[in-house]
Amino acid sequence: MISPENILNWILFTPLAGAALVLLIPGERRNLIRLLSNVTMLAGFLVSLPLVGWFDKTNPGFQFTLSAEWIPSLGVRYELGIDGISFWLVLLTTLLGFLAVLSSWAFIQERVKEYYIMFLLLQTGMLGVFMALDLFLFYVFWEVMLVPMYFIIGIWGHERRLYAAIKFFLYTLFGSVLMLLGILGLYFFHAGVHQSGGVCPSVGVAGHTVAEVYTFSVPVYLDFARALPFEWQFWIFWAFFISFAIKVPMFPFHTWLPDAHTEAPTAGSVILAGVLLKMGSYGLMRFSLPMFPDAAIHAVPYVVGLSLIAIIYGALVCLMQKDMKKLIAYSSVSHMGFVTLGIFALNQAGLEGSLLQQINHGLSTGALFLIVGLLYERRHTREISEFGGLSTPMPMFAAIYLIISLASLGMPLLNGFVGEFVILVGTWQVNRMWAVMAAVGIILAAAYLLWLYQRVMFGEVTNPKNKTLKDINLREAMTLVPLVVLCFWIGVYPQPYFEAMRASIQQVVARVHGAAKPPAPVAAPVQTPAPPAAPAASEEAPATR
Amino acid sequence: MWSEFFQPRDLASILPQLQLTVFACGILLMDFLLDRKHKYMNAVTALLGIAFSGYSVWALSDKQEHAFRGLLVVDPFFVFFSTVFLGAAAIVILMSVRYLEVEDELEGEYYALILFATVGMMFLASGVDLITLFIGLELMAISFYLLTGFLRRDRRSAEAAIKYFLLGTFSTGILIYGFSILYGISGSTSLYRVAEAVRMRGLNDPVVFLAMAAVAAGLFFKVAAVPFHQWAPDAYEGAPTPITAFISVGSKAASFALLLRIFLVSLGAVRPHWEVLLAVVAVATMTIGNLAAIGQTNIKRLLAYSSIGHVGYILLGLVSGNDTGRMGISIYIFAYAAMTLGAFAVVTGMRRNGAVGDTLDDMRGLIFRNPTAAVLMLVFLLSLTGIPPLVGFYGKWFIFLSLIETGHYYLAVFAALYVVVALYYYFRIVVMMFLQDAREPEKIEFSPGLVVTLGLTLLLTVLPGLYPEPLIQLAQFSILPYR
Secondary structure, three states, X not given: OOOOOOHHHHHHHHHHHHHHHHHHOOOOOHHHHHHHHHHHHHHHHHHHOHHHHHOOOOOOOOEEEEEEEEEHHHOEEEEEEEOHHHHHHHHHHHHHHHHHHHHOOOOOOOOHHHHHHHHHHXXXXXXXXXXXXXXXXXHXXXXXXXXXXXXXXXXXXXXXXXXXXXXXXXXXXXXXHHHHHHHHHHHHHHHHHHHOOOEEOOOEEOOOOHXXXXXXXXXXXXXHHHHOOHHHHHHHHHHHHHHHHHHOOOHHHOOHHHHHHHHOOHHHHHHHHHHHHHHHHHHHHHHHHHHOHHHHHHHHHHHHHHHHHXXXXXXXXXXXXXXXXXXXXXXXXXXXXXXXXXXXXXOHHHHHHHHHHHHHHHHHXXXXXXXXXXXXXXXXXXXXXXXXXXXXXXXXXXXXXXXXXXXXXXXXXXXXXXXXXXXXXXXXXXXXXXXXXXXXXXXXXXXXXHHHHHHHHOOOOXXXXXXXXXXXXXXXXXXHHHHHHHHHHHHHOOHHHHHHHHHHHHHHHHHHOOOOOOOOOOOOOOOOOOOOOHHHHOOOOOOOO | OHHHHOOHHHHHHOHHXXXXXXXXXXXXXXXXXXXXXXXXHHHHHHHHHHHHHHHHHHHOOOOOEEEOOXXXXXXXXXXXXXXXXXXHHHHHHHHHHHHHHHHOOOOOHHHHXXXXXXXXXXXXXXXXXXXXXXXXXXXXXXXXXXXXXXXXXXXXXXXXXXXXXXXXXXXXXXXHHHHHHHHHHHOOOEHHHHHHHHHHHOOOOHHXXXXXXXXXXXXXXXXXXXXXXXXXXXXXXXXXXXXXXXHHHHHHHHHHHHHHHHHHHHOHHHHHHHHHHHHHHHHHHHHHHHHHHHOOOEHHHHHHHHHHHHHHHHHHHHHHOOXXXXXXXXXXXXXHHHHHHHHHHHHXXXXXXXXXXXXXXXXXXXXXXXXXXXXXXXXXXXXXXXXXXXXXXXXXXXXXXXXHHOOOHHHHHHHHHHXXXXXXXXXXXXXXXXXXXOOOOOOOOOOHHHHHHXXXXXXXXXXXXXXXXXXXXXXHHHOHHHO
């Protein structure tokens, strides 16, 4: 049964098993498929809950680790594990995945079976990204997850879905192939140090067994990579960074986001905004900062500049939107700007606030997309001008929407405030100007979200079609209420959330600022290492080929 | 003297080729006795021949020896490539049975020619003598000229055959010119003697350079590398679809076997020259192949240009030139064979009575008309793009790694970014299959032979992707002669 040793396998494979079961059900039995998928996602969420009890808050390292051999001659292992950073993102994924699938019950009427299979596969892919402790495995999940998302946008999306879907795929793939080269570069340097008999920062005197020479293990690279000379750190850092920046998305790479988020079906938008964007910021926190600290410090002015542009530009663009969904999509650009700003403050407060803000953004923007989805299901339009005065026919809906809007714009006692405030504290410690400029973004957020709320909900019902709109039903309430509860919980008492992430983030900050920085690899890896080949390298890998 | 030349040991080392030849001749005779209903027996016989030949190859797999006084060699390189050729031939034959019925071209020569082409390919992989190699090359090429024009009533087929033939013989002429210079400087047709002579003459000898350029041009034609690639789209489009698959996989793999032997053995001493040449050609090939594929509306043409793009990647493995790169070439060729055959099998299945089925538009809504075929095509296309964990990813993986190991960073970035372009045009097919509604609602049934083909190619695409260890071992085995 579920134990701390195998819980990550349970979390990872529950959706996959569900997908296999759905595949066996004939496509006509649509309600059975829906039921089974919802049950699977609920089960996926439930099996992730024991993590909360078992998680050791004082341990900065990886917990619940699993390890098995996969491709011995390349040194690839099936390694999973989570720490304080991925802990929250895994829980966020299992929760939002369940809510997103629940929200699709009535909306998806065509090709139901394929839809749920895609969603279950997507869930496994996303969880794999957050849990993988092997760079190769990470990359596999990172790529695999694109395919179901492509189809979710492309098949069940709105009018311009084909364009949006391929744009999403191409942008992400562009980044990922660069990351692949970065991974290969690390792998090559690491093998070179071991083969030349140098001193490897992760294990001391370099060993010569295949397992030591060829590895993709994240813990090993966390120690190894940051001791690399600046020049190599620099190139590999940017190779990774572009991939993550596209995913976040940061300012010049953000143009896929409004298309993909707007055209995707509701559940797809929820997952895109709630989870997929977090993969980029997770990558920055997991890989970019601790592995390439020198390059990261060097990059701070550029990245902060882009983040500030994203915060303000994203917010200004929101003010111009006529389409509700597009407005929410652009608000993600602005909010994720805060996240990257916090990360590149490179201090405890900045990173903690940033991680919390990632959760907040997942909850509140996810909820906003659900809300737009509810309106779309009733009216089949997303034009702001089509609505007005909806609080009269839909009072319950109005209350929930108001809370979520306030949470998103950073009202005290709600979650957004905590995250943004802590990020600003962290930024203030570094550079006051940055904090001031970011604060402008908060004001603009209040403007565009409240203005949107006003235009949609307040006033007289001008459009006769809106007079008879039904208020939310039980299923819809079930998707929104948990998010509202969490918004309040984090807003009022964020302490447990910070506590769980503190130790791991302290370790990241320590790595960035060079505490106990290991000596540089002694033998510069200039020689060509032997091929990743088992027979030749089994005893002692030759230095040249 | 004859007994000295024809030793039983020598015959044993060409047993796989002999068996194929016997079965091919058998088919030619047997064809007269078969009525229309039983023409499929030709295919069965051909498959039987391949099975025998495959067994003989397997029996040779632990050998590393020369035969016929150094005309050819039996080594792991030969065994690996022969396995690919025989597997491809078997799959192509399975694809062809229904296709020929639909086209109403039931002549048994078709299968005999496939076997003869395979014999030629196997000599290309085993020959270490310029004459042997040339005969193998011509045997393969002439079989393919005939097969390309096999649909006599189809103008496209005839046009393709003529184009392929004219350009092919022209390039063969250039190649043989290069061979003659190599013979001139060494006084021998043995690749090893040639290698010695080239080494003696050194890097700056213009004659060696001329020979290298001529040989390279001829070989670039055979593998369809830029600027000698123009025949490929026309030949691919016009040829019967199973033959297109066979040209794309078998002919290409065999030509790479030849190219590797000549460049690594005979021209190894002038590596600095051809490394630059190959790098330039590889980049040009990737660029033109991938960019030209974007605009195609015929799937066979699209796959033709994409296969040109793949040639660029394989050439890069030779540019980096370490063991990782050579392993990458082996893995890439294996992966390319599996996924390309699979993709062409789906295209073959689209050919039905009253429908040619090879345009992009014909794939419209395939998910509703034959869901299994659509999903399989998706898997093959993802693998061709290089999405993990499918077999195509590992070919690219090794090539990229070898480029980084040898310091070719720009080439690595360049090659990696073309993956994005490739995704775009492959997904034009995916868009048609999954995201567009079908014009005609009726289902498309695939013949039993195609189902077997698709099953095999799917296994070869997915299983080595999920667990590549055996494939990596096989690749290490295949490059033993060049370590």
